[in-house]
Structure formats: C-alpha cells, structure tokens
Amino acid sequence: MISIRKVSKHYGSFQVLTDCSTDVQKGEVIVVCGPSGSGKSTLIKCVNGLEPFQQGEILVNGISVGDPKTNLSKLRAHVGMVFQNFELFPHMSVTDNLAIAQIKVLGRGREEAVDRGLKLLDRVGLLAQADKFPGQLSGGQQQRVAIARALAMDPICMLFDEPTSALDPEMVNEVLDVMVGLALGGMTMMVVTHEMGFARRVAHRVIFMDQGRIVEDAPKEAFFGTPRSERAQQFLSKILHH
Amino acid sequence: MYEFDWSSIPGALPFLWAGMKTTLEITALAVAVGIVWGTLLAIMRMSGIRLLSWFAAGYVNLFRSIPLVMVLLWFFLIVPALMESVFSIPRTSDTRLASAMVAFALFEAAYYAEIIRAGIQSVHKGQMGAALALGMSYGQAMRLVVLPQAFRNMVPLLLTQGIILFQDTSLVYVSSLADFFGAAYKVGDRDGRLVELLLFAGAVYFLICFSASLLVKRFQKKVIA
Ligand SMILES: Nc1ncnc2c1ncn2[C@@H]1O[C@H](COP(=O)(O)OP(=O)(O)O)[C@@H](O)[C@H]1O
Ligand SMILES: [Mg+2]
Numbered sequence: 001m002i003s004i005r006k007v008s009k010h011y012g013s014f015q016v017l018t019d020c021s022t023d024v025q026k027g028e029v030i031v032v033c034g035p036s037g038s039g040k041s042t043l044i045k046c047v048n049g050l051e052p053f054q055q056g057e058i059l060v061n062g063i064s065v066g067d068p069k070t071n072l073s074k075l076r077a078h079v080g081m082v083f084q085n086f087e088l089f090p091h092m093s094v095t096d097n098l099a100i101a102q103i104k105v106l107g108r109g110r111e112e113a114v115d116r117g118l119k120l121l122d123r124v125g126l127l128a129q130a131d132k133f134p135g136q137l138s139g140g141q142q143q144r145v146a147i148a149r150a151l152a153m154d155p156i157c158m159l160f161d162e163p164t165s166a167l168d169p170e171m172v173n174e175v176l177d178v179m180v181g182l183a184l185g186g187m188t189m190m191v192v193t194h195e196m197g198f199a200r201r202v203a204h205r206v207i208f209m210d211q212g213r214i215v216e217d218a219p220k221e222a223f224f225g226t227p228r229s230e231r232a233q234q235f236l237s238k239i240l241h242h
Numbered sequence: 243m244y245e246f247d248w249s250s251i252p253g254a255l256p257f258l259w260a261g262m263k264t265t266l267e268i269t270a271l272a273v274a275v276g277i278v279w280g281t282l283l284a285i286m287r288m289s290g291i292r293l294l295s296w297f298a299a300g301y302v303n304l305f306r307s308i309p310l311v312m313v314l315l316w317f318f319l320i321v322p323a324l325m326e327s328v329f330s331i332p333r334t335s336d337t338r339l340a341s342a343m344v345a346f347a348l349f350e351a352a353y354y355a356e357i358i359r360a361g362i363q364s365v366h367k368g369q370m371g372a373a374l375a376l377g378m379s380y381g382q383a384m385r386l387v388v389l390p391q392a393f394r395n396m397v398p399l400l401l402t403q404g405i406i407l408f409q410d411t412s413l414v415y416v417s418s419l420a421d422f423f424g425a426a427y428k429v430g431d432r433d434g435r436l437v438e439l440l441l442f443a444g445a446v447y448f449l450i451c452f453s454a455s456l457l458v459k460r461f462q463k464k465v466i467a
Contacts, residue, residue, distance in 0.1 A: 077377025
C-alpha cells in the first residue's frame, strides 16, 4: 500500500531524512516513534507529498508521490491525514468541515456529503455537535471531528501525526479509542505517536527513528521484547517510566 | 471680528449632496477594486514564482513611495488623453471621474496588498496543509480556507484604510472634480463664504469618519471576543 524506498531529504545543508525505507501492507498498522526532531513528521508528510524530498521514491497504491507528473491533489484526496493541532477550519461549522472537501474535491452533492459526514460524526460519538463551530469543542472532540473529516473522503489509508500529544491527558483515550476502532476495522494506518499502550494493542510493527534515520523497524513483539539498538532501548525506558 | 454667515449652505445642499455621492462612489470603487487587486498582489508576492513576486513587490513599493497627489495628477493627465486617442472618448467630467477612480484603486491596492499579506500570514500555517491534505488544490485551499480567515482578522484594518481613503478622495480637487470637498469649495468661492463652507465640510468629514471608526472599534471588540 505504502512503499518508502531510500528517501532522503535536506533543508539546505541540514539532513532531515537519511535513506529511509519501509513498507506498509494493506490493513497494517505501523507506529512510528522516536525523539523530538528525529524526522517523524517530515517522513509522514512526505507520504502524501506535503513535504517534498530530494532522493528516493515513495509509492502509494502504486503511484509515485515524487513524480512531478503525479496529480498530488487526487492522491491526497484518498490519503487521510490527522494533525497534532487538529486543523479543523474554524470559520466553518462541524458539518461544513466534514462536507466541504467531499463537495469541492470529490464532487459529491451537498446532501450526500452531509449525510456521509454525519454518519461518521455519529461513529466518533459527536452527532450532537454537528452545528457547533470547532472553537466550541474540546480538544478531544475536535480531534475526533478531524478523524471523521478524513474518513469522509473514503481514504485508502490514514496518516496520523501525534494525534494526541496536544490533548489534555483526560482526553487522550477518547481519541485513541476511535483510532483503535479504525485499526481493528482493518484500516491501513501509519501513526506517529508515543502512546505505547496504543502500539501494544493494535500495531503490527513499530518503527523507531533517530536523527532522520529509521533505526529500528520490527514487529511489535520483537520491538517491545528486545529492541536491538541502544537508542531505542533508552527511548523506550524513558517514555515507559513516566 | 469675523461675522459668520451660514445662509448660503441650505440652498447649496443638493449640490453638496451630489458632491458627497461622487466622493462615496470613488471611495466604494477604490475599496472594492483595491481589495481584489490587492489580494492578487499579495498572493503573487507570496507565490514561489520569482517573476510574480518581484512584480508585486515592485508595484507595492513604487506606489507606497510616491505621494498620492502626484499619482492623481499623472492619471488626470494620462488617462483622459489615452481615452481620447485610443477610444476617441471626449474629455468630460466623466473621464475625469474615471481617471480618479483608476488612480485611487491602483494606489489603494498597494496598501491593501500589504494588509492582506499580513492577514494571510496570520492564518496558522497548518490550515493550508490540512486543506491540501484533503485533496484541495492550492487555489481552493486559499479561497475556501485561508482567505476567509485572513479577511475575518483583517476587517477592522481594511475598514480603517477605507476611512482614510474617504478623506483622501478630497485630493481630486486638483482636477476640479466636484467631490464633496470640491463642491463645498465651489459654493464658498462663489458666495464669498469659503470659511463657513470649509468649516461645514470639515464638520461633515469629521462626523462621518469619527462615527465610522467608532463602528470599527465596536466590531473589533466583537471579533476578539
Ligand atoms: N522548514 C524547515 N526548515 C528547516 N528545518 C526544518 C524544517 N522543518 C523541520 N525542520 C527540522 O527537521 C527536523 C525534523 O523535524 P520533524 O520531522 O518535525 O521532527 P519530529 O516530528 O520527529 O519531531 C527537526 O530538526 C526540525 O528542526
Ligand atoms: Mg513532529
């Protein structure tokens, strides 16, 4: 589904990504972790072309993201993305947030788009908030709407960039529950997160990044059992003990 | 001691009102065109395309570095002559009005471009990313997501700029176009009552601009709240 091959990226002389390679199969859930600044966000944004990269190749469903001939908008329409800061559109109601891209990008009629949007809003347990504006919702609620918004585009895979790290602790679980539901439903997911509980429950593989490199890429059991690299061991013991 | 005599004002009110309409027309058109053209300039300036951003930067810096009254004079000299030679439209007060409108619109666009650029930059960068991630084109993301938020933040500044422009339109007196100020001047000159007429005109400008800026302030509070 997603194939990342020897991807490197630099800002001027600063190397952000070095030779990153991995594959995500259909239905697979991959958790990406690593210290802040290690390039996790950059890597995940390369997957839907929000960040350009200079070397290597990324294929999503067989389509090359880096190829200048690729219609990136068309590709992105079916690759869902959820951001750390939610990024709901504050000037639109929840319903319009859910419907706008369906209408303008997929060409759906308004009625169909709203219908689909509300169905997904119900699925994340927020149907009652349909007419509110993002500013009237809690962070956890906003993130659930953002997930529903991405799902409304019928994505073939979902990318998450630290979806719970901007949330108050008591709201983390409501968002993780939605994500677990998605994972168990067979969605292909690439999730940047430090929520190791989530990783243990639903991840198939865990990737550990450090200084722009993929240092560890292992099945969940192996990763939590005995990470091979010292950096990953240190990182794990640090986040598991606080 | 100077004896005030206000008696020439009541009879001149229709003429003064016609002048006020000209003033409002110029202001409205310059604001409308200025915002549209200013938005395009702002987008050009921020685009990664060098030629466009150079053009926009040059345009903005040029107009911001020349006194408005000179821009007006050039346009009064150039535009009617152009209209006459290219479209063979005779020089009338209409062509003078048209050249005033063009001059103000082009001049204001330079100021609006900077306000709008700041407004666009005030929108959180992740909003563009989120819009693109949903499959929107750059144009759609700008139009549907970024600009509406930018304009909402900018409304007070845009209105304030409009109030300044409303006052600046009085500069069209250099073309003896009868805007409100020009009309008041003509009446005062005719009746030998310049002091009264200019005091009256000043009071009207003050009343309109002061109440408009009070409205802007109230609106600003609402936006922040
Ligand atoms: N636009 C940019 N220009 C220069 N450096 C950047 C830019 N964006 C990110 N970086 C740098 O790239 C590195 C990786 O960033 P990021 O992918 O956000 O890391 P992570 O998500 O793992 O915290 C960081 O050191 C960051 O400072
Ligand atoms: Mg990050």
